[in-house]
Amino acid sequence: xxxxxxxxxxxxxxxxxxxxxxxxxxxxxxxxxxxxxxxxxxxxxxxxxxxxxxxxxxxxxxxxxxxxxxxxxxxxxxxxxxxxxxxxxxxxxxxxxxxxxxxxxxxxxxxxxxxxxxxxxxxxxxxxxxxxxxxxxxxxxxxxxxxxxxxxxxxxxxxxxxxxxxxxxxxxxxxxxxxxxxxxxxxxxxxxxxxxxxxxxxxxxxxxxxxxxxxxxxxxxxx
Numbered sequence: 638x639x640x641x642x643x644x645x646x647x648x649x650x651x652x653x654x655x656x657x658x659x660x661x662x663x664x665x666x667x668x669x670x671x672x673x674x675x676x677x678x679x680x681x682x683x684x685x686x687x688x689x690x691x692x693x694x695x696x697x698x699x700x701x702x703x704x705x706x707x708x709x710x711x712x713x714x715x716x717x718x719x720x721x722x723x724x725x726x727x728x729x730x731x732x733x734x735x736x737x738x739x740x741x742x743x744x745x746x747x748x749x750x751x752x753x754x755x756x757x758x759x760x761x762x763x764x765x766x767x768x769x770x771x772x773x774x775x776x777x778x779x780x781x782x783x784x785x786x787x788x789x790x791x792x793x794x795x796x797x798x799x800x801x802x803x804x805x806x807x808x809x810x811x812x813x814x815x816x817x818x819x820x821x822x823x824x825x826x827x828x829x830x831x832x833x834x835x836x837x838x839x840x841x842x843x844x845x846x847x848x849x850x851x852x853x854x855x856x857x858x859x860x
Contacts, residue, residue: 668692680708694718698793702825706803711762722792724768733760741773747820755813759805796825
């Protein structure tokens, strides 16, 4: 019989392609993870048994990277071990509606120089409680209250990125969401994400070179 959950995960893995980073979405592979992998959990991952949960959590504790999207936080935060990895979170589900995601901080690698907001149409598990050590990256407003859509935190020597966006296929194909996931994968993989200043030399511009050089110095990362 055809494994529809496997096919769904493979389809998403093809769409969510991160160069040079192996992205693992299948629980059966959790006992064979290496430090070069990044694990992606979403609503299609399905039930995780205790052996797979223990392997995944040990992977993160020893420096592995975990990315959770869509319904993953709702599905797994009550698991004993995975709950510790995600941290103390609580939320509630909204009906399918328009949600405006807004950047909460623009000085993090994942949010740096991205569109400050984007709109999705889906039901969301909005987070009204997040771990005390978490850094909020995206928020939305619900009934005049600011709630969390995405956060990151460390667990052991590993990194965790969690967003409750992405349960709808339309969101998964959104360019800003795709950029979010691509950066999140690089971030949790432990890559060097610090910006370094670029040095620019102006040759052959004469007097106007000073004005061009001054303009360049105002560009973030080129000062």
